[in-house]
Amino acid sequence: MSELEKALRRDAVVADLDALTHRFAERAAGEGLLDIAYAELDSPLGRLVAASTDRGLVTLSYADSGVDPVLERLAAMISPRVLEAPARLDDVQREVDEYFEGRRHDFDLPIDWALVHGFTARILQATARIPFGEVSSYRGVAREAGNERAVRAAGNALGANPIPIVVPCHRVLRTGGALGGYTGGVERKKHLLALEGVLPR
């Protein structure tokens, strides 16, 4: 490469672009171009990725494998117009904080069910109605969703819950009281059930 070519590269400077990018997300929201806003949230169970559409909270995922898989799923299933816009998830962070501090039993967040369909959606909507501190069984939510015999399908649906904690799939146990599985690992299920007084702390 000649000196001139090097100089041309050098003279095209770079600034710190983070501030510029944040302002961009705000402007995109203002112009109605932000289909999905997301933020990384802190919780006692680790980092979470929260994402909202105009209709409500669409996912609250454990970020064990990082943020990218969550964003890729949102882009493929809803819209590729996905931007980091933490201010738009302030309500979610606040309610999650209050829940873990024991000051909130019911979430008031509107839910967007766009990531789930059919029987899975009905299972998760039935699960959303189980009150704080109570539990149901896979058979119980299958019955609520209109097919008592679809116990295995109910288990699959709960394992695919895109909005754990807020849609409390941790409140669904196996018949007889065994814990069963959990989307974020069974240790987290125990933690949540202890927080709600179902298991001893």
Place this chain on the structure above:
Amino acid sequence: MPLPPFQVFLEEHRDRVFRFLVASVGPHDAEDCFQDTFISALRAYPRLRPDSKLSAWVLTIAHRKALDVHRARARHAIPVDELPERGVEDQPRDGEHGLWTSARDLPAKQREALLYRFAGDLPYADVAAAMGVSEDAARQSVSQGLKKLRKELVG
């Protein structure tokens, strides 16, 4: 490969776009141009073919936004009787930036090719795609631009 989430696309290309714009319109106007570029990109994004060359695509948008700035400047330019001597100003004027200021007087195609190649850091195949010309033509524009710029700097 489906389109990446826009945030991922933005983080991957913002550096390249900002460099390109600083070189083309200078640091003063680069920030507004940057916002306009990515707003236009975001507007069109869901309709984009997944196999598109994203780096070339976003730089063609940046180039259009930069041309808007150059046109607006030309409209607002005030004619003066005497040009000030080079080097007498303490502060660079709007849009001045090192060598790229000298590159401003090159023929449009040559300047555009230099911008894509060195400020946008595109390989020649993508310079060609961005300009809608053959790769040979893109190489030729770059080498002619370099030659002319070199002559200007020496002379």
